[in-house]
Amino acid sequence: MPMLTLCTDFDGPVADVSERYYRVYGFCLAKIQQNHPDSAITVLSKSEFWALKRAQVPEPEIGRQSGLNPAQAQAFSQCRRETVHTFPHFEWDGLWPGIREILTQLAHQNIERYVITMRRQRELNFALAQFGLTDLFPPAHRYCIGDDFVKTQDHLDKPVLMAQALTAIAPAHPVWMVGDTEADIIAAQTHGIPVVAVLSGIRDQATLATYQPDFIQPDLAAAVALILGMAK
Ligand SMILES: [Mg+2]
Numbered sequence: 001m002p003m004l005t006l007c008t009d010f011d012g013p014v015a016d017v018s019e020r021y022y023r024v025y026g027f028c029l030a031k032i033q034q035n036h037p038d039s040a041i042t043v044l045s046k047s048e049f050w051a052l053k054r055a056q057v058p059e060p061e062i063g064r065q066s067g068l069n070p071a072q073a074q075a076f077s078q079c080r081r082e083t084v085h086t087f088p089h090f091e092w093d094g095l096w097p098g099i100r101e102i103l104t105q106l107a108h109q110n111i112e113r114y115v116i117t118m119r120r121q122r123e124l125n126f127a128l129a130q131f132g133l134t135d136l137f138p139p140a141h142r143y144c145i146g147d148d149f150v151k152t153q154d155h156l157d158k159p160v161l162m163a164q165a166l167t168a169i170a171p172a173h174p175v176w177m178v179g180d181t182e183a184d185i186i187a188a189q190t191h192g193i194p195v196v197a198v199l200s201g202i203r204d205q206a207t208l209a210t211y212q213p214d215f216i217q218p219d220l221a222a223a224v225a226l227i228l229g230m231a232k
Contacts, residue, residue: 003173004231006106006224007165007193010117012180012201013220014099015127020092021053021084021202022046025062028079032063032072042067054204090123095131096200102221103136114165116143118154118183140168154183159190166191174231178223185211196223 011017026043033041044052044066052062059080063073083089106113115137117124124144128134143165151157162177169175177188180201185208188195197213198220199205208216217223 005112005175007114007177009179016094024084040067114141155186158183158187162187176227182211185213
C-alpha cells in the first residue's frame with residue numbers, strides 16, 4: 001500500500017468554477033451596460049471567455065475585448081473583483097465527475113487528504129457540504145483563508161497556507177500537491193514538494209508550463225493515478 005499524503009487545491013482540481021466566473025462576467029457587463037446604455041457591448045461566449053481566463057488575460061483586457069472603453073473596462077474589472085468570490089455566486093460551482101469516488105478510494109487506502117485553498121472558511125465549508133465531501137476532508141485537514149483575513153495575492157498567501165499544513169502533516173511519507181494555478185505550483189516549489197498541475201481549472205497548458213510544475217495532467221483522477229504509480 002503506497003504511503004503518501006495528497007494535498008489538493010479545491011477550485012480547479014475538485015470544483016469546476018467556470019460557470020461562476022462566466023455568470024459573474026455577464027453580471028458585471030450588464031451592470032456597466034445599465035450605467036452606460038449607449039456602450040457597444042459584445043458578450044463573449046463561455047468558451048471564448050474561459051479561454052481568455054485560462055491564458056491569464058487580465059480582466060480589463062477581457063472587458064476591452066467585450067467592447068468596453070478603458071474606463072468602463074476598469075469599472076468592469078473592479079465589479080468582477082468585488083463579486084466573483086461572493087455568495088450567492090458560489091452556487092454556480094459544480095463538482096467534477098468522479099471526484100467523490102477518487103477521494104473515497106484514497107480514504108480506503110489510508111492515504112491522507114488535505115485541501116489547501118484560497119477559499120475563505122465559510123466558502124470552503126459551503127462547497128464541501130454542497131458536494132457531499134465533508135467527511136472526506138475532516139476539519140483538521142482543511143487549510144483555507146479565515147473569514148476576515150485580508151488577502152494579498154494568491155501566489156504570496158498560498159505558500160504561507162501550505163507551511164501551516166505541512167507542520168500538521170507527518171513528514172515520514174512523501175507529500176504531493178495538486179493544483180491548477182501558478183499559486184499552487186509556487187507554494188509547492190517554495191516547500192520542495194512535487195506538484196502536479198491539472199488542466200481542469202483556470203490555466204491552460206502553455207500558461208502552466210511556464211511555471212515548471214513536475215507534471216501536467218488533465219484532471220485530479222489522472223494526477224492521483226500518476227502519483228500512486230510513482231509511489232509503488
Ligand atoms: Mg485553483
